[in-house]
Structures are given as structure tokens and as C-alpha cells.
């Protein structure tokens with residue numbers, strides 16, 4: 708039998724995406740909004756290693772880093788070094804074999820002001836590489852609201868959801884586009900905007916993007932960079948990318964992932 712491995716991997720990511728978006732809503736609706744009034748907090752990965760179940764292969768080895776809220780972090784490195792694997796752990800799609808992923812609050816003095824809390828996956832939004840391949844709906848509105856409960860009655864909840872929808876659409880500049888439009892008929896740049904709106908509508912605290920510029924023409928790339936610059940003012944963003952020059956101006960902190968899943972802090976080589 709001939710197996711199309713690309714198609715298998717595409718299907719797996721599509722299933723991941725659908726499960727993630729459905730679970731995301733279910734988890735999010737039950738979680739308490741957590742907005743600490745503290746000096747600042749950091750998303751922290753502490754000594755994380757990962758070995759896929761049933762294998763002896765370590766894809767990540769003692770990875771540690773800290774990303775302060777409202778900052779922009781970038782991870783670069785060779786293909787196959789483990790960057791996507793790390794993002795999947797941050798989004799809660801897989802669990803670390805050892806180590807932890809948490810949110811740490813710090814006081815004025817720069818020391819932890821309380822015990823770290825595990826990072827709930829519902830506080831993380833992830834935009835996969837080539838997100839447009841995993842769109843599931845026939846129109847923009849359904850794509851953004853996919854996984855939302857089909858409510859009868861409760862007008863207040865409906866109004867709240869409608870407001871969030873409007874905010875997300877405005878945020879990514881999709882307001883000129885008819886919500887009836889087929890997502891697949893949008894231009895490359897607008898498809899990426901839609902993929903971002905799908906995540907922003909859930910108001911994540913940490914937004915993760917895997918190769919946000921891949922496969923776009925120069926105009927769409929410039930468009931997405933501009934959009935990320937705008938989002939950076941409101942959100943903590945972690946990007947995996949090979950497009951270092953185009954993103955350099957946005958980056959506050961960067962790390963290189965070396966083969967074997969070893970992460971080191973390193974300035975961008977641009």
C-alpha cells in the first residue's frame with residue numbers, strides 16, 4: 708500500500724486542531740478569569756524534557772526559558788530540532804515527560820511573589836503552520852465561532868460572545884470582509900488574519916505562532932508582520948520562525964533550538 712505521509716501528517720494536525728479548538732472552549736468556559744494585579748508575570752518553561760510515548764527518543768532535553776508578559780519571543784533553529792514539539796507542549800497538546808510549564812508572578816524586587824501556577828492550556832492560543840489548511844467551516848463567521856456552544860435563550864451570554872467576535876474581527880482587520888465569505892476564497896494574508904481571529908476570540912494570554920510567514924508572498928508577509936506589531940501591544944507572543952530578518956524589529960528575546968532539542972538564549976543572527 709502506498710501511504711502519502713504528507714497527507715497523514717496533514718490529517719493528524721487537522722485532528723489536533725479540531726480537538727484543540729473544541730476542548731479549548733470546554734475548558735475555557737469552566738475556568739476562572741485569572742488576571743493578577745501584580746508587578747509582572749512570566750510564562751516559564753522549567754527543565755522540560757519530552758519523549759513521545761512508546762519511544763526512547765528524547766525530542767526535548769532540559770529546555771528552560773522565561774517569557775515576560777506582553778513581550779515577543781522568537782525561537783529559531785534547524786528543521787527537525789524540536790521547535791514545533793515545544794510549542795505543542797506549551798499549548799497542552801502533549802505533556803512534558805519531566806519538568807513543568809508555569810506562570811510565575813514577580814514582585815517589585817524581581818523575586819517571585821508567590822508559588823508558580825501551572826499554565827492552563829485554555830490560556831494559550833496556537834496558530835499552526837499553514838493554518839488555512841485546517842479551516843473547517845464554509846464561511847468566516849462559522850470558522851471563528853467553531854466550537855462555541857449552540858445556545859438557546861441566554862441573551863447575556865450571546866451578547867458577550869458577539870462582542871468578543873466583533874473585537875477579534877476588528878483586531879485583525881477583517882472588518883471589511885463579509886462574514887459569509889468562504890475562508891478558502893480569501894487571499895493568503897487574509898487567511899492568516901482569519902486564523903489569528905480564531906484564536907483571539909478566545910482572548911488567550913499567550914499567543915503561539917508556528918512559522919506565521921511561511922508560504923506567503925511579500926505583500927502578505929509585510930501585512931502579517933504589521934499585524935503582529937499591533938498585537939504585541941496587547942499580548943504575550945511566542946513565535947517559531949525561519950524568517951528572522953522580517954521579524955527582528957518585533958523581537959524582545961530570542962533562543963536557538965539546537966539539534967536534539969537543546970534550547971539556548973541567543974541574539975538573532977541578522
Ligand SMILES: Nc1ncnc2c1ncn2[C@@H]1O[C@H](COP(=O)(O)OP(=O)(O)OP(=O)(O)O)[C@@H](O)[C@H]1O
Nearest residue numbers: 759762764766784785786787788789790791792793
Ligand atoms: N511523535 C513523534 N515520534 C518520534 N519522532 C517525532 C515525533 N514527533 C516529531 N518527531 C521528530 O522530532 C524531531 C523534531 O520535530 P519538530 O517538528 O519539533 O521539529 P522543528 O524544529 O519544528 O522542525 P521544522 O522547522 O521542520 O518544523 C523531528 O526529527 C521529528 O521527525
